Amino acid sequence: MRRDFVPVYLVTGFIESGKTTLGLTILGNERFTNGGKVLVLVCEEGEVEWDEKALEKYKGVQVILDSADELTTERLAELDKEIQPTCVIMEYNTMWGMEKLDSFDLPRLWGWAQVVTTADATTFDNYMANMRKILTDPMKAADMIYVNRCGENFNKASWRKQLRAMNSAATILFENLDGTVDDGITDEDLPYDMKADVIAISEEQFGLFYVDSMDHPERYDGKKVRLVGQAWKRREFPKGYYYFARRAMTCCSNDIAPCGWVCKGDRTPDNKTYFTLTASCRCVQGPDGQTALMLNELSTERAKTPREELVNFVNL
DSSP: OOOSOEEEEEEEESTTSSHHHHHHHHHTOHHHHTTSOEEEEESOOOSSOOOHHHHHHTTEEEEEOOSGGGOOHHHHHHHHHHHOOSEEEEEOOGGGOGGGGGSSOOOTTEEEEEEEEEEETTTHHHHHHHSHHHHHHHHHTOSEEEEEEEOTTOOHHHHHHHHHHHOSSSEEEEEETTSOEEOOOOGGGSSSOTTSSSEEOOGGGHHHHHHHHHHOGGGGTTOEEEEEEEEEOOTTSOTTEEEEEEEEESSSTTOEEEEEEEEESSOOOEEEEEEEEEEEEEEEEOTTSOEEEEEEEEEEEEOOOOSSOSBOOOOO
16 A cells, blocks of 8 residues: 555543543544554553454554653664554653653654543543643643543533643543533633624634634524625525635635635625624524524625734634
8 A cells, every 4th residue: 555644643641541542533533544554552551452353453553662762763663664554543651751752753754643632531630730740741732632531510611721721722622421522612711702782703703703603503593793704606505695704724825715604695795895794693404414504694884804814713
């Protein structure tokens, strides 16, 4: 199998925080593993073991490293030559220190794809108070922080604020005891007033409102909002509908596209003119069965061009 790039998924966190369980989820998803052999580097053996049947089914090859001294450029190069993986999952021992990861180079085709830090909700407060550095160092380097085993009345909002203070860019997710996953964001966490008669969304908050309305359309159902954007024409839209949006960099500088919502109204599509839209929000079900937010135009008035024309997607 041709290997142009071998993604390395680093799963780290305090002992018994669910690293192996998350690693098994990655192993079973071909979107991550690319369908070839998967090198599973285990730097810490916890209570949950890597399931042999899962390893066999998903072409996983487990290699256990007993000490930090074994994690070297030479050792990884040997494993790459021997196994030729299309994906690497590294279950990393937090006690080895995050600085260890800067002490070696990855093999030629390998590259860090994502750093995920796991945490156990049942021990979060205790470890934060008594072993803060060990718990938080991996979180500061994470692309995603995954807090699992959350009970019904656990204080996710408080934890989210602590995690966001130490890492402003990471995606923060909470897994509940029933298996559902949410971001822990409440109305009080949002920077705009959800209790206002008309929720005023500033230019800087457009991207945050967009992301939250995609994740939680039901939060805005029946609400009224006011924000600045443009009316874009879509061929598939019938008369009386337009795409209310602003340009955003979705991937790179060469991938700029409008992001927004279907809007029912009389505004003539013109993606050169900015205007302030006051609209009511309504949840609708799309052709794919997914719930989405739709805007109903109440009033419009011409507005100045935003200071930053490209939308900034801010994490909460």
